[in-house]
Amino acid sequence: MAVAIGSHLHSTWSPSPRIEWGPCDASITNDTSLACGFFEVPLDYHDASAGTARLAVVTASATGERRGSLFFNPGGPGLSGIQRLAQNKVALVAMSGGVYDVVSWDLRGVGNLTIPGEIRCFDSLQEYNAFFNGTIEFSGIDELGSFTNSVDIQHLLDQAADMQKKYDEVAKKCLSSSSRRYLKYIGAAAAVRDMVSLADALDGPGAPVNYVGVSYGTLIGSWLINMFPERVGRVVLDSILEPTFFATQEVSTHWVPHQFVLADTVYQGFVTGCALAGPDGCAAASDGDSPADIDAKIQHILKALYEASTSNASTQMTSGQLRNTLYSLMGTPAQWSTFMNEVYSQLAESVNDTSSQKKTALSHPLLKRATTPAPAYSFPAILCADSADEHRTNMTDVFNSVIAATQNVSHMFAAAWPYVPHQCLHWPVRAVERYQGPFDKTPAHPVLISANTYDPVTPLSGAEKLANLLGQNAALVHKDGFGHTMFVEPSSCMTAIYRAYIVNGTLPAKNTVCEIDDNFEVFKGVSTSDIVASLQRTTDTQMKARS
Secondary structure, three states, X not given: OEEOOOHHHHOOOOOXXXXXXXXXXXXXXXXXXXXXXXXXXXXXXXXXXXXXXXXXXXXXXXXXXXXXXXXXXXXXXXXXXXXXXXHOHHHHHHHHOOOEEEEEEOOOOOOOOOEOOOOEOOOOHHHHHXXXXXXXXXXXXXXXXXXXXXXXXXXXXXOHHHHHHHHHHHHHHHHOOOOHHHXXXXXXXXXXXXXXXXXXXXXXXXXXXXXXXXXXXXXXXXXXXXXXXXXXXXXXXXXXXXXXXXXXXXXXXXXXXXXXXXXXXXXXXXXXXXXXXXXXXXXXXXXXOOHHHHHHHHHHHHHHHHHHHXXXXXXXXXXXXXXXXXXXXXXXXXXXXXXXXXXXXXXXXXXXXXXXXXXXXXXXXXXXXXXXOOOEOHHHHHHHHHOOOOOOOOHHHHHHHHHHHHHHOOOOOOOOOOOHHHHHHOOOOOOOEEOOOOOOXXXXXXXXXXXXXXXXXXXXXXXXXXXXXXXXXXXXXXXXXXXXXXXXXXXXXXXXXXXXXXXXXXXXXXXXXXXXXXXOEEEOOEEHHHXXXXXXXXXXXXXXXXX
């Protein structure tokens, strides 16, 4: 497998001189202020005989005097850059100061306009459903929240051989699918080189590459900084996937214990916000309820679903499925109130209804599985193509890592299943090019790193490690809030810092912390700062009690 060693390998590709911009496909966005087009790149920048790829590109034009392009990747991996730019256009244009065209594209393996597009290993949803029927791929993992029950442990381990066979067969399906020839040509290294080619075409050969990357997009950013340090312009990396961890650790067994370290703290913020709101702002709360009382009510539902599932009773949802839903919810605080005021009551009525004639239907959109013609495998195709090789790891090892992480790292969420990083054990292909270090090269311009204090997906520690790697060539600022990525809670302070950096190159003072805007209510009458303050008081009280 090739490993990127420098930008000189890029010079053999001469990009298309221009992109023919036009209206965007209505299936992607109806925003007529955006323009879309296609851009041709080589499948393999080191082997012209591999052929070409076609990128679907979108731009929001500068509103002032144009200085160049500001590229954006929303992460995932596998999220559509076109769709996410359209959704976050106002925020991104504000960050750019209106002096850059904000440009994004659907990475290789994403969407139906870029070629190669969505990675599909099953021909239909029906085939996928039949293949995984009766397995934890659908039911999730049922356990009581700490995985100390020996019966639960043995039940999971007993499934290891069968699930290993299932996922190995999926790998064979992927290798026999229409996507098979493209699998080794997708990933972060290809994305970096594609972005540099776009910059050459849009801003001129050798122009600085300006970039905003969030979540998995920060891995693309870290690789950009080290593959092309001389091309780094204004680079903002938010919600960091720490690159040295990703380059050196097997993600099938190490991702969850490394990345879930704050997941239960975010959950504590969730139940604290409900308790602070009381019954007027949170339907799950009664007068005088503490965060522990709210948690007990959620645990009651989880236990009822667990008991129904493990006794083979008919149930609309398993405890594992509810944990998956709750973990996804932790990343988006704007949905916390909706869940507790609309979904919680459905769940409570469902588990408390003993009538077999009339069960409360679990119909809320937050509880529904997404349905597609056939499930896309773009997320594992990109993540696993970039990840470190797996060495003699098996499904029993993966399950044991899940059990240990549930016992020691996140009682609530470490048993989330299915979870894409686990699939890297079985993924049959790694990218033809992966950048695996070093990660401390000196960029042409300093980098701005940002993170949320309480992020359930990419913990603040990852941002701190990346900032330490880059030293004086980076500045770290964090938002004292919850959730995953810069977009989930508004902060005028952060927006001003982003804008000052992107427009003027101004970095914030060391150890800058931004607050979430007080007019953003997580629950009725409850701001993020209210929840953070309550959590801090609880922590202080616990520390005093220990001392």
